[in-house]
Amino acid sequence: MSLAATTSVNCTSCGAGLDVLGGGRVMVHVCPYCGAELDAQDDYKVIAKFDGLMRPDSPFRIGMSGKIKGVDYTVIGMLEFREQYRGQTWTWIDHQLYSPTHGYAWLTIEDGHLVFTRRFRRPVWVSSAQVERANHPPTVKVDGDRYRYYETSTADIIFAEGEFTWAPKIGEKTTTVTVLADSAMLGFSETGGEREVYRSELVDSAAVAASFGVTNPPVPYGTHPMQPYMGGDNDRFMRIVALVAMVVCFALAMIFDTRTGTLVGEPLVVQARQIPSAVPITIPDVGGPVRLRFEGTPYVVSTLANSPNSLVYAYASLSLSYPDGRSLAGGPSRARVRVGGQPQGSLPGGFNTTELVFPSSLSGSYFLNLSWSSQGPSSANNAAGFTGDITSPRQLHFSEGDITIRTYAGISKGYWLYRLAIVFLIVVGISFARRWNFNRKRWSGSDWTSED
Template identity: 60%
Template sequence: MSLAAPTTVNCTSCGAGLDVLGGGRVMVHICPYCGSELDAQDNYRVLAQFEGMRRPDSPFRIGMRGTIRGADYTVIGTIEFIETYRGRTWTWIDHQLYSATHGYAWLTLEDGHPVFTRRFRRPAWMSVGQVERADSPPRVRVDGESFRYYETSTGRITFAEGEFTWAPRVGDTTTTVTVLSDRTMLGFSQTGEEREVYRSELLDSAEIGRAFGIDRMPEPQGTHPLQPYTGGENDRFMRNTALVAMAACFVLAMVFDGRTGREVADPIEVPAASLPANVPLTIPEMPGPVRITLDGTPHVAPLPSAPLSPLWARVGVTLTDPTGAPVLGAPTGGRVYVGGQAEGQGPGPTNHAELVFPSSFSGDYRLQLIVTQQGPTGTAGTQQPGATVGQRVSSAIDQIGAVGREMLDRISGSGSPFSDGSITIRTYAGMSNGYWLYRLGFVFLAVTIFTLFRRMRFNARRWKGSDWTSED
């Protein structure tokens, strides 16, 4: 610790020697021995007497010197404030600083956080009345920086010693309206008719301790409103990179999804009457996944004696590779419909199925087609208006019985309920899809959301101490 080379005066009340450190704008000097407030502009005559003051616990002492933002400062005064509101109490300690080259400033300790404050000589002001009349948190913009209302505090002086550029009195109160930006804080302070605007910024506790030769600084508690986001040195780079990578993945996925490959074999048509069937497929050696499409005919010849809609069949699809094992990645429960509507559904999507799977090796594959369900459509028939429940049930039973008999007749005559209809099989290779690119894109999206969430959560902690409520 280094001390300034001062001149000294004797306290005109108790005779104690006092170091004079603060330059020509000092108005009062409060004796740390007897609590007398001396007029530095009038031969140090006694202005007031403060007794019973308890010195606050601060590592900074009058006479200490240190460097802040490249300027040498000396601690010339210490003053403590206390605020009580709704049963809660806040305490902070201000230290008046003096620099022969940069003038006067303040070094504040609040919950262990050191804050550096200087007068802000810009045309900006926010009053208590303006805050009370506002429907939303008031804002002020100065030098291109936007500030939002944070709190209004009224501090009462409980201790003062040393030199000051104003005349503090124990018990005096000062009201300050505080606004906050991402980096700095502005305080609009009014004492009587005098207005002052101050600009504050947070200092690094360990760094300021070294600058003033303090071995043990108080441990900062909680998150200070001026505390910068510490998500990591590469947090912004990681977020921006993830955004770019996510966009690239989604664009490439859409491009690859558009490449359906080329047909590598002649279409194979399997008549519905020949089901079940075991269809051989030859897969050439080509990079990328293979796609097999199955299209069932949307209609069959109607039954001759019934006005009901045509028959339908649901065909199960199973694909095995040249070794006889089910193809890894190809669905074994695929199905396609042939015939008319399937259980009341339209014939379009229900008559088309696709198998997409990685081509592990080329060779002869087998596609097994087995009828798993069949029946007529529209079996419920139609009902006459005004029919009773019993009449409707009887009519439905009669219609179902008639259709069942006709189906049995068709099956017993031909082995299949279909007189026409087929499934057309096509094989495509050299295709690509964007499935994994989509998944990777969502991973990068999660990284982006995570970094944004961390910042939002940190900002919520910064603003937690704001006294603004929706009722204000």
């Protein structure tokens, strides 16, 4: 610890020697021995007595000197404030600082964090009355920074010692409206009829304490409102890389999905009037997956017993099995395709195509089992006067209609790329979630509610 060059005076109340540290703008000096408040502008006459006050526990003592933001400061005074609200009590310690080159400032201990504060010389003001009238949190934009309302507090002084540029009074109340930006806070303070604006920012507790020669530095705990987000040295880089990788994966997946493949062999056609039936089909042994495409004809004319010449459609169920009747394992085996519709225009109520994609390891001979679906007819069928289930070919008399089966090889799917893209999306989401959670903690002490 180093001590700044000082002069001394004797307390006019108790005679104790007092170091004069604060420069020419000091107005009062509170004696640490007898609690007398002395008028530094009038031969140190006693103007008030602060008897029986308990000195707060602070590692910073009057006379200590150190650097803050590269500037030499000396502790010349100490105040303790108390705020009481709805049965809760908060206290904090302000240390008056003096620099011969930069004037006066404050160093505050809040939950172990050190906050550096100076007067803010800008024509800006937010009052508590403005906050009460506001429907939304008031905001202030100064020097390119946007400050949003944080809280309003009313505190009184419960301890004073040392030199000050104003005359503190025990029990005197100060109302302060604070607005918060990313790394700084503005405080609009009213004490009696006087107004002051202050700008505060967080400083490195360990570095400042070491500079002042403090052997038991305060230990920060919790998230301070002005604490910057520390996502790690590579957080931004990882977020950008994950975003780029996610976009690339989605793009490649969509490109792969557009590769429909090459037709293998001749199309296989099954007449609608032949259903139900079991048709032999071969899945070829080729590199990559194989796609079976089933397409129902758009025209089926059906004559119903209770509504002759009605035009309806039905669903055909498709399933694959081994020649010995065993069900296909390890790949898709069931689908459904619509057969029928109106002789002109598109089919109402669904699609008349479907696909099954198989890995090449499932190549071989299979039976394609076709039957009519047990699902009831559509509203279009009901409108035509048919109300029964289309489960039997006896109910339908097809004059035309079929299902065409085509086999394609050399196709690709973007399935795994979609999954990988989702993984990268989760990485990005976690990064943003961490930042959101940090900001939530920063603002958790705000007293603004939706009812304000």
